[in-house]
Amino acid sequence: MKAELESKTASEAYTLLRERSSRTGISSYCTVGTKFCSLRQNPQQTIQEYITKFDTLRTQYEAAGAKVDISVQMTLFVNGLQQQYSKEAFSELNKQKENPHMEALRQALIRYAAFEKNQQEIARTTSRVESTTIGGNQGQQAQGAVVCSTCKRHNHPPEDCWQLHPGKRPPPGMRPSRAVGRRFDEGSEEGAIREMPGEVGRQ
Numbered sequence: 001m002k003a004e005l006e007s008k009t010a011s012e013a014y015t016l017l018r019e020r021s022s023r024t025g026i027s028s029y030c031t032v033g034t035k036f037c038s039l040r041q042n043p044q045q046t047i048q049e050y051i052t053k054f055d056t057l058r059t060q061y062e063a064a065g066a067k068v069d070i071s072v073q074m075t076l077f078v079n080g081l082q083q084q085y086s087k088e089a090f091s092e093l094n095k096q097k098e099n100p101h102m103e104a105l106r107q108a109l110i111r112y113a114a115f116e117k118n119q120q121e122i123a124r125t126t127s128r129v130e131s132t133t134i135g136g137n138q139g140q141q142a143q144g145a146v147v148c149s150t151c152k153r154h155n156h157p158p159e160d161c162w163q164l165h166p167g168k169r170p171p172p173g174m175r176p177s178r179a180v181g182r183r184f185d186e187g188s189e190e191g192a193i194r195e196m197p198g199e200v201g202r203q
Helices: 002-006 010-037 047-063 070-079 083-096 102-144
Strands: 182-184 193-195
Touching: 010 047, 047 070, 047 102, 070 083, 070 102, 083 102
Parallel strands: none
Antiparallel strands: 182 193
């Protein structure tokens, strides 16, 4: 490049540099402009990161020779937001009405992001507490349950088991009935609950 310029007159060198600069400028203008206009917020991207990226591309686009009106900036900015932020942005713009302000819009979105993050932290903390409480209650219930080591049934210790101690078996009329051994006798006048044969007194 240097040798090429040295072989030319001042006027020719100026013309050459202007042509090359113009071609480079147009290329840069189109490249940055495309990136700026198609900018979208990634799902993993925070609102602050999106704002920073937006401002960087806007500055580069303007440096390449573009003039971006504030209304166009706000349109592109809102258009690139994730859905949850987009709804909040439109809500804020409705509040601003005739005097939309980019900085006020951004601050509203930053506050919204902080609120959502706080709500998620509260939900996670509540979930952990509930999980711990349920687990603790189940453990207490398991520890408090009495299971006979002989018949493997609940609610009586081995020393009260009828299989180990037949003498402790109560008379038939005094044995507790089990729910599975009962039925509703629809044919009786009182609609009484009667014992099913073979189930009375079964332990």
